[in-house]
Amino acid sequence: MTEPIILDDVCVMLGDRLALDSVSLHLDAHRIAVIGSNGSGKSTFARVLGGLVSPTTGTVSVHGVDPVRQSAALRRLVGFVFSNPDAQIIMPTVAEDAAFSLRSEKLPRAESAERVRVALEEFGLTELADRAAYDLSGGQKQLLALCGAVIRRPQLMIADEPTAYLDARNARLIADHLLAPTDRRLVLVTHDLELAQRCDVAVLFEDGRMTGVGDPADLVSRYEASLAC
Numbered sequence: 001m002t003e004p005i006i007l008d009d010v011c012v013m014l015g016d017r018l019a020l021d022s023v024s025l026h027l028d029a030h031r032i033a034v035i036g037s038n039g040s041g042k043s044t045f046a047r048v049l050g051g052l053v054s055p056t057t058g059t060v061s062v063h064g065v066d067p068v069r070q071s072a073a074l075r076r077l078v079g080f081v082f083s084n085p086d087a088q089i090i091m092p093t094v095a096e097d098a099a100f101s102l103r104s105e106k107l108p109r110a111e112s113a114e115r116v117r118v119a120l121e122e123f124g125l126t127e128l129a130d131r132a133a134y135d136l137s138g139g140q141k142q143l144l145a146l147c148g149a150v151i152r153r154p155q156l157m158i159a160d161e162p163t164a165y166l167d168a169r170n171a172r173l174i175a176d177h178l179l180a181p182t183d184r185r186l187v188l189v190t191h192d193l194e195l196a197q198r199c200d201v202a203v204l205f206e207d208g209r210m211t212g213v214g215d216p217a218d219l220v221s222r223y224e225a226s227l228a229c
């Protein structure tokens, strides 16, 4: 069983803003939704888990790894997907871009090619393998970005509003891929409250503070009630 995600009294100052305020959490769940209003600290939380932001004070353990002191180990275990896939697509063609994600694994050429083939198939991108990545539609680009993250077989997928710019069909497709039963853990930051309720647990942020963790339906109700105030 994968080790949990643990935060102990984590504060993050960004400029003069306390983006995370004394956050303590112990997360064992497989699929974790992160919800809350704009500016509440969700992305900062996700970035702390992914080692992109260091806590100003407090400690973090992600599957037994300290993101600050063990950054190389963390990079091996985490995959990212963001709202804008353009930021994640680097190589000219779809197949080259998927293969580029594997460069750090230093696999034999045949094994790398096979991993790319299987991953493109999984994401329905086989037919597009030789297409220019920048000519893809937004939905296809997000599938390629997710393919590039998954192909490395991360233990933890961190997805920050991965469906924000997608139409309903592509949003559903990306969500289904992210939520499909796998061994990897998912931390999913989202404003889509139906999507949040497909997760096993939800974490609610308000104004930099973690104000609830538990059943997604309960947390969504609580969040919606707070919005009505």
Ligand SMILES: Nc1ncnc2c1ncn2[C@@H]1O[C@H](COP(=O)(O)OP(=O)(O)OP(=O)(O)O)[C@@H](O)[C@H]1O
Pocket: 014, 015, 016, 017, 018, 019, 036, 037, 038, 039, 040, 041, 042, 043, 044, 045
């Ligand atoms: N680089 C930065 N410098 C200063 N303040 C920042 C920086 N990045 C974020 N913040 C502030 O930190 C707070 C938390 O931001 P964060 O991006 O984590 O919110 P969020 O919950 O992801 O919001 P959204 O739903 O809009 O994406 C906000 O007040 C934001 O303005």
Ligand SMILES: [Mg+2]
Pocket: 042, 043, 044, 160
């Ligand atoms: Mg955000």
